[in-house]
Amino acid sequence: MNRPAILIVTGAGGVGKTTLSAGIAAVIARRAARTLVITVDPARRLADALGIAMLDGTTNRPTPVPGAGPLDAVMLDVTASWEAITRRHAKPEVADRLADNPYFRAVADRFPAAQAYAAGEQVAEFAQSGNWDVLVVDTPPAEGGIDFFMAPRRMRDLVGGRLLRWLTGARLPGRRIFYRTAARPMLRLADTLLGSALLEEIADFLLDLRALYDGLAARAAAIDRLLVQAKVLVATTDSPGAMREASRFFSSLPEINASPDALIFNRSLPDTWITARGPKGAGVEDAALRENMERWSLEARRNRDARLEMAARLAVPMATVPWLRHPPIDIAGLADLIDRAAGLTAILETVTA
Numbered sequence: 001m002n003r004p005a006i007l008i009v010t011g012a013g014g015v016g017k018t019t020l021s022a023g024i025a026a027v028i029a030r031r032a033a034r035t036l037v038i039t040v041d042p043a044r045r046l047a048d049a050l051g052i053a054m055l056d057g058t059t060n061r062p063t064p065v066p067g068a069g070p071l072d073a074v075m076l077d078v079t080a081s082w083e084a085i086t087r088r089h090a091k092p093e094v095a096d097r098l099a100d101n102p103y104f105r106a107v108a109d110r111f112p113a114a115q116a117y118a119a120g121e122q123v124a125e126f127a128q129s130g131n132w133d134v135l136v137v138d139t140p141p142a143e144g145g146i147d148f149f150m151a152p153r154r155m156r157d158l159v160g161g162r163l164l165r166w167l168t169g170a171r172l173p174g175r176r177i178f179y180r181t182a183a184r185p186m187l188r189l190a191d192t193l194l195g196s197a198l199l200e201e202i203a204d205f206l207l208d209l210r211a212l213y214d215g216l217a218a219r220a221a222a223i224d225r226l227l228v229q230a231k232v233l234v235a236t237t238d239s240p241g242a243m244r245e246a247s248r249f250f251s252s253l254p255e256i257n258a259s260p261d262a263l264i265f266n267r268s269l270p271d272t273w274i275t276a277r278g279p280k281g282a283g284v285e286d287a288a289l290r291e292n293m294e295r296w297s298l299e300a301r302r303n304r305d306a307r308l309e310m311a312a313r314l315a316v317p318m319a320t321v322p323w324l325r326h327p328p329i330d331i332a333g334l335a336d337l338i339d340r341a342a343g344l345t346a347i348l349e350t351v352t353a
């Protein structure tokens with residue numbers, strides 16, 4: 001079975017990761033490659049364009065995108081993913097207990113590393129299925145995408161970490177018995193006084209989490225290997241905040257298993273604006289228009305210079321995707337956005353070569 005090519009689109013919140021992932025996947029599928037776009041929390045209209053209903057129970061199940069060739073789309077649901085993860089790595093009774101445990105649910109729902117890890121596990125599942133030639137992965141925005149790449153190791157550290165080992169004592173066979181016979185009654189007593197099952201639930205949660213360790217550690221290593229081989233596109237806009245986040249991603253590279261293959265500037269002002277001039281008339285309106293256009297001309301020049309400077313400094317190929325007046329809302333529009341990008345086709349060809 002051939003492993004699919006994996007293409008990861010990462011970047012700060014709101015820069016257009018989901019839009020670009022969908023567009024890129026549509027363009028790749030047009031070349032007859034069996035493609036799956038894995039989205040995270042798509043905007044309603046984008047979900048509609050991909051034909052993925054945002055209903056309970058429909059997440060984590062890839063469905064064909066109507067009228068887009070061999071393109072499937074799936075929306076990730078981290079809570080559902082964590083249920084699958086526990087079933088994969090723990091005995092059924094432990095998995096059942098974890099699914100009911102409020103602390104486990106809180107960690108799965110809110111802990112960013114847990115969300116990023118669940119996304120990684122799901123990508124590994126799809127990669128192993130052999131159903132697709134290319135996976136295009138839209139990443140959760142936490143920490144400008146760094147989280148996604150750190151997650152497998154962080155998860156392994158958390159579940160196998162010293163704190164948890166000390167609390168749950170997995171290496172000492174007597175520890176669990178001690179807990180059952182001595183600690184649990186004490187916790188029950190404390191819980192009675194506090195008026196809830198708080199401490200006992202926490203202790204149960206920690207013991208059960210420890211039971212996941214072996215399966216999770218092996219799986220996390222496999223996800224790490226997938227991420228190393230993946231092509232990584234770092235998305236940003238021309239705004240200073242987004243560019244700072246993208247730079248931060250690049251400066252974290254020594255710690256994370258990723259080597260970006262390109263920097264994509266989304267929502268760029270057209271270069272033609274740099275030299276555009278306003279009307280020559282002497283009237284008030286013409287003067288106002290001229291002033292307006294001069295400002296946009298300066299802004300477009302500043303943005304272009306900043307893009308070139310950043311790509312040169314980071315020594316990475318770059319692409320620019322135009323800022324559309326009307327954001328794309330269907331598959332044809334999403335593919336068209338990618339077709340109109342400068343420098344992206346060449347990058348995608350190397351990715352899928």
Ligand SMILES: Nc1ncnc2c1ncn2[C@@H]1O[C@H](COP(=O)(O)OP(=O)(O)OP(=O)(O)O)[C@@H](O)[C@H]1O
Nearest residue numbers: 012013014015016017018019141267322323324327
């Ligand atoms: N090139 C573009 N031109 C115009 N609008 C765009 C463009 N790219 C994206 N948008 C719009 O910008 C908004 C944010 O895009 P998108 O949801 O893809 O970002 P994101 O990075 O996935 O956000 P989040 O981090 O919240 O997941 C959307 O409304 C989208 O339609």
Ligand SMILES: [Mg+2]
Nearest residue numbers: 017018040041
């Ligand atoms: Mg998104």
